[in-house]
Amino acid sequence: MSGLSEIIDEVLSLVKTSRIFKDRKILLPDYVPDELPHREEQIRKLASILVQVYRGEKPSNVFIYGLTGTGKTAVTKFVLNNLHKRFPDTFRYIYVNTRNSDTPYRILADILEGLGVRVPFTGISTAELFKRLMSQLRSIKYVLIIVLDEIDAMVKKHGDDLLYRLTRVNSELGSPKISIIGITNDVKFIDTLDPRVKSSLSDEELVFPPYNADELRDILWRRAKSGFVEGAVGEDVISLCAALAARDHGDARRALDLLRVAGEIAEREGRNVVTTADVERARLEIERDRVFEIVTTLPLHSKLVLLAVIQGSKSGKSLTTGEVYELYTKLAKSLGLEVITQRRVSDILNELDMVGILSAKVVNRGRYGKTKEVKLAVPVETLVKALDSTVKELDGI
DNA sequence: CATCCACAGGAAGGACGGGGGT
DNA sequence: ACCCCCGTCCTTCCTGTGGATG
Secondary structure (H helix, E strand, O other): OOOHHHHHHHHHHHHHHOOOEOOHHHHOOOOOOOOOOOOHHHHHHHHHHHHHHHHOOOOOOEEEEEOOOOOHHHHHHHHHHHHHHHOOOOEEEEEEEOOOOOOHHHHHHHHHHHOOOOOOOOOOOHHHHHHHHHHHHHHOOOEEEEEEEOHHHHHHHHOOHHHHHHHHHHHHHOOOOEEEEEEEOOHHHHHHOOHHHHHHHOOEEEEEOOOOHHHHHHHHHHHHHHHEOOOOOOHHHHHHHHHHHHHOOOOHHHHHHHHHHHHHHHHHOOOOOOOHHHHHHHHHHHHHHHHHHHHHOOOHHHHHHHHHHHHHHHHOOOEOHHHHHHHHHHHHHHOOOOOOOHHHHHHHHHHHHHOOOEEEEEEEOHHHOEEEEEEEOOOHHHHHHHHHHHHHHHHHO
């Protein structure tokens, strides 16, 4: 029976002797490299729009589309970084990821914090925050570029009111001071916007096509050269990562994650070379972590609904909303819990679909009504592991 | 060809806990 | 101390719907 410190020593010695990574941070998803291959056209266009700031003038608003992992965020940060190095006094920029800050309140709070204003977590109204932002903006002398990454998520939940008000800030101030860069991975998104917002935000538009397998391979090679020790990864490993990610709509982030995690697996085992088997294991590990994170933070009744779906999926075929509800009701009652309504369960099923844990497709079965076909989208074992602790807690009741 | 199933999913709102302003 | 605002879950009530069936 070995103690914890022994285990740590053992892992450490393996990691020390392993020569896999030269500089691991280069392979992290938010690392912005100093060259972005296959995005030259987008870089040039974005730079030519934003370069206005050199005279202290406000650039046009920009709208950027492209699926996840197509380099939208990297290109935007890259261009802004470089521009800021060149013209440090004429403008500032604030980057807000709307997935993390997905309410108008949080977005405004993030912007204010970017301007150096401390704001309470909650408690005051959004209108009050907006007032504070306006008074802050009145005092600044530079151009402010606000990057709203993944705005589709926020707008879908809370409407485009905030966007509308942000686009009007300039006329309210009486002098043009802020530009907005909107980033979305939903191409149809812009059509759902208020026409006024739409025309204002999409002064300029940029499209980021997915990377193909060759481009992904090239990107991975470049990163691997500075991130990995020479000889640690071979052609086969890179190609597999590229192929897997290309299948997944050309997502470079995913390709890099696969490569990095595969490297970590090899490192943990004290090897000096990453194999294709490591990539395969990395794929499973990434999926497991994602599911685990999502499932453990689910509210109680969402977990119960998921358990009901697992129960009903034993035979492998799909369930209807009604069937899920029936199973859920039995489960909740057997635990002595209040049951929630079918309306709510219907929403929960959609939420679980959205995060990719199950698929809930709406189907019309004519005489037999309109319903959802619910199926698990991840292996049962993964879910069972993630729900394990919850089940134990519930058993305790 | 109308009907009618089994829900979908919008709208409005309420309880509640965390966190303000004054 | 008291009132206000927020997001999160949830309810109630509701109108809408594609296509197999009679």
